[in-house]
Amino acid sequence: MLSNPFNFRSSFREAERLRRDMNELFEMLDRGPRLSVAATYPAMNVWTNPDGAIVTAELPGINPEDLEISVQGDTLTLRGNRSADALGEGEAYHRRERGNGQFQRAFQLPFAVDAAKVEATYELGVLSITLPRAESDKPRKIQVASA
């Protein structure tokens, strides 16, 4: 907002700020949001629309049966285990970069989730959880009654 349209200096600054904001916005639309650092394994991406969200995580080489997904209110909890390959006799590792072990992550969503309608798929090592927004959480349009 222009604080004082007659003050040239300040309106110039405002215009400059607006230009910068617009640039940032276009950059965001182009490349998506800035990369955040995961709090714990695994890293997650969150896709949203007004009706819900899709949370994705790259979890290569996991047995889907070892995954435990639970939702309570607006919190999604993911627990799992990535087991290591069992090496046979006479086999030795040269390199070992792939992590293994247990993981647990709780993630808070910006809305309450309809837990009964949550669906998850695991494909090509990518987990995708569809979380519909609870009806009670959706904004309600209020009709204005004319008197």
Added chain:
Amino acid sequence: MAESKEIEVREAEKQELAQSGAERTRAQQAFVPRVDIYETDEMVAVVADMPGVDAGSVDINLEQSVLTITGNVNEKRPEGYTLAYAEYRTGDYVRSFTLSNQIDQDRIEAGVKDGVLRVHLPKVRPTSKKITVSAG
């Protein structure tokens, strides 16, 4: 197995492929996949984490003694959704290794399952017989 072991956060990080001399023809970002390499008497095995890659999009190339594994990822963006928060990026995978063993190229086996590529590189069986030098 050690059941209490936990995966560390750094395991969630993807290492971007450093720009080398040759530029990539695909506009997508490329990452260095995490690998396990182990060896037995018969073969060398490479196991690489490549989430999003399937059998059709993976390429294994052995030239001279350099093994290159490439995986192209065609990201599926959920329709009708926008990416609101991101902790990882998706892209292709590229990594090369120099092998010290003689590999039998015709018997290389590879498979992709659940985003994990496994390549078995059988060693060339020694065909030469031991020659005994008789003194005389």
